[in-house]
Amino acid sequence: MKVGFGLYSHMLTKDFYRFARQCGATHVVVHLVDYTAGSSASGANQQPVGDTGGWGVAGTGRERWSLESLLRLKRELAEEGLTLEAIENFDPADWYDILLDGPHREEQMTHLKKVVQTVGEAGIPILGYNFSLAGVASRTTGPFARGGAQSVAMTEVDERPLPRGMVWNMVYDREAYGDGSVAEPRATVSHDELWRRLTGFLEELVPVAEAAGVRLAAHPDDPPAARVRGTPRLVYRPDLYQKLIDAVPSRSNGLEFCLGTIAEMADGDLYDAVDTYARQGAIAYVHFRNVHGKVPQYHETFIDEGDIDFSRVVRILERNGFDGMLIPDHAPDMTCDAPWHAGMAFAMGYISALLQSQGVKR
Template identity: 25%
Template sequence: MPALAAAQPSRRVGRLGPGQVFADLKVRVNEGFNLGGDYHSVAGDAPTDRKSLEFFKRYGANLVTITASRNLAQVVGQPVPSERSVEELGPWDGDALKRMQDDCRKMDMVLECVRMDSAFIIMKTNDDRRRWLDRLKDNIRKCSEAGVTSISYHWCMIPQQRNKRAVVRGGATHNGFTLPANWRTLPPDYAGVVSLEEYWARIEIFLKDIIPVARQYKVRMSLHPFDPGGLPAGYLGVTNYDADFANGLKRYVAMVDDPHNALSYCAGVGGESFKNPNDQLEIMRYLLERNKVTQVHMRNIIGGQNDFQEVFLDMGDINYYNITRLLRDTGYAGTILPDHNPRHPDDPKSLQSYGFANGYLLGLKRGVNEEAKLILGQAA
C-alpha cells in the first residue's frame, strides 16, 4: 500500500489522529460521492451521444453535466459572458433535455446538471436582467421535468484570467496566470466599472427571485466560483464577490440560506485563491458541513493566489488526498469531476488527460475509504 499523504493541520484544532484532516472530524467510510463527466471531454459529436457516454462510462463516470445553448444539442465549449439578448439566450428546449436524459438512462447514467452562461451579471439594465430571470424560471421548470437536479453557473464580470502557457510533461501544455505588475492601470473589460456594492446588489436580486422557484421544482442552483478567486479589488474595473474568497462564498450562501442555493465548488479555483492552496480546506469544510456543495471540480496547480500554473492532478501543490479525505469524513454525497486538463497535439480533445484524471479520482476515493476501514478496524 502506498504511503499516505500527510494531513494538513488546521489552525483551529490540535493534534491530529491517523487519517484525519481535522482533529475534531471523525474518520468514516463514505461511498456516497460519485464521479461525473462534463463538457470538457466530449468524445463524440454531442455530450450525450453514444460515443461520449461510452467514454464517460469507460472511465467510471455515471453523472453528466452539459452546457446550455439555444437547442441544448451540440454543446462542447465553456460558457462565457455575452452581450447577447435574452431572446438569443433561450428558451432551452425542454424536449431536447428529455431526449438527452433518455440517452443517459439507456446506459444506466444520469444527466444531472446543466451549465448556463453568465449573461445576467453583466447585463446593463434592470429590465434586461428581469426578463432574463423570467426566462430562467421557465428553464428551471424544464430541467425539473427532464429529471435534471442542478443548474450551475459562473458569474463572470470579466473573462477567466489566463496569460501564460507552459509545458507540463511529455510535451503536454497547460495554462497559468500571473497578476500583471501594471494591473492598476489596465482598462475595464466589457462589463465596465462595477462596484462591489452593485455586484452584490445584482446577486441579491438573482438569489431572492430564483431560489424560491428552484425550491419549488427541486433543482439546486450551483455557483462555480470565479476563476481565479482572490483577484485585487478593481481589477479590470470590477470587484468580484470572491475578492476575499472564503468570506465571499460564506456571504453568498448566507444571502438566501436554502439547500437550493449551493455551489459547484472548484478546488482548483480554491487553490488559486490562497497563498497556500491547501488553506482552502477550512472553507470547504464550512460549505460541506452545511450541505452547500453539489459538485466538486478537481484540478491541480503549482503556485497559489495570483501566480499559478495548471498541471496534471497528481503533480501540483494541492493535496487531493486530504481533499478527498474531507469529502469522506463530512459525508459528502455529491459529484466529483476532473477539470482543466493539459492538452497535447496527439490528443486534441484531451481525452487521454481526462481518462487519466478519472482514474486518479477513482483511486483517491478508493484509497481514502480503504484507509478509513483500516483505521476503524473494518475488514478490507
C-alpha cells in the same frame, strides 16, 4: 460519492458519452452554452481562454434548453449508462442585464425562472452558474504542466476594460460590440453594487428553484482576483462563499465547489474551506483540478502534481458525509493523437483510484 464527467455542447454525442462511461463516470455535467460560437476556437475540446475579444458569441443553441431537448438528452445519456446530474452556466444572452442591472432585467429574470422550472420538470437536480461581469478571463495557455503538456496559466491581471456588447467574456450584442475596439469602462461598479445585484437575483430565483426541486450552484470567480478587466469579482476569497449562501439561506442556494479556483485564491485555506462548506451541506458538486501558485501567477497542472492534496480533500468530504459528484473539470492536453482525451482519462483514472484507495463508496 459519484464520479462525473463534464461535456461541452459539441460533445453531446454518443462517442463522448461512451468515452465518459469507459473512463468510469456514472454521472454527467453538461454545458448547453456554445462558448466558442463564431470564434476561431469553435469545436475545441478545452475550455476557451479568449483574449480581448472574449470567447465567442452568446445566444446560439437555445433549442437545447427546451423540455423536449432536455428529456431527449437524459434518455440518450441513460442509454449509455450515465445520469444527467447538472447543467453548468446560463447563456449570457439570457441574463446580461441581470448581471449589468440593465433595462431588460425583469424580462430576463422571468426567462431564467422558466429555465429553472423546465430543468426541474426534466428531473435535473443541479444548475450551476457564475455571477460575473468579466467571466473567466486573464488566462493564457502554454507548456506549463509536466513534460511540457499544454495547460492554462495566469501571469497577470488583465486590466483592459470590456468592450461594449460583452459580458461574462462573451458577446451578447453584436451591433454594440462592432469590431470590439470601443471599450465600456465599468470601473464605477463597486463590489457592494455587484453583491446587491447577486442578492436580488437569488431572492427571486431561489424560491423558484426550491419549488422546482433544483439546486442552484455558484462557481467562484476564476481567476479569483478582486477585479478583472476593470470589473469587481464576488467570490475571490473562500469566506465570501459564506456571504453568498447566507444571502438567501436554502438548500437550493448551493455551491459549485471548484478546488482549483479556491487553491488559486491569495487568501484563505483550501482544506478549511472544504470542511466549512461540506459540514454545512452546501456543496452541490466538486471540480477536481490541480494548480501551482496563486493569483496573479499560477498554472494548472496534472491532477497528481500540483499544490492540492486530494487525498486530504476526499477524507474531509467523506468525514462530512458528502455524497455528491466529483468531476475532473479540465486537464492538461497530453502529447498524442488525442490530447484532450488522454488528459481527461488520466484525471479520471486518478480520481477513481483515489476513491478506491480511501474506501469511498460509489
